[in-house]
Amino acid sequence: MTTNESTTAAPGSFAPEEAPRLEWAKHAPEVYKAMIRLDTAAKRGLDPTLYELVKIRASQINHCALCIDMHSKDALAAGESVERIVQLSAWEESRHFYTEKELAAIELTEAVTVLTDGFVPDAVYQKAAAHFEEPELAQLIAAITVINAWNRFGVTCRMTPGHYTPGQHG
DSSP states (O other), X not given: OOTTOOSSSOTTOSOOOOOOSOOHHHHOHHHHHHHHHHHHHHHTTSOHHHHHHHHHHHHHHTTOHHHHHHHHHHHHHTTXXXXXXXXXXXXXXXXGGSOHHHHHHHHHHHHHHOOTTSSOOHHHHHHHHHHSOHHHHHHHHHHHHHHHHHXXXXXXXXXXXXXXXXXXXX
């Protein structure tokens, strides 16, 4: 069974898979390596579950299919529930699935990802600051910033989801 086939659909009934526009990592390997190092540094000290929720939520907002696929699979492999991943796109109506700390991180993720007002609202930042010690908050902001950068590469280059194996990029 290929990535876009299921047991209920007739073979070949799905839209064809699009090829990426550009294999940017191949053409900018030093940038890719720097992004990997930045990503590794950003996640230090953060709860792995929280880290994946933040990455999934930012990727949902940015419509980065590759990153949604990758981080959902990594979260599932790490023991996260399908229900919490599915509900993440509607977290405001599904608050009872998350801890107050996770909710503060998700809300901060949205504020940092969507800077339509040109700033992160004080109330959102203060809520996050109430749940995270300053070093952890700095790491969280770094993680949100890094996933947003990855999303921009994925969306711009139209990277193809569906081929990622959990832990592949470790």
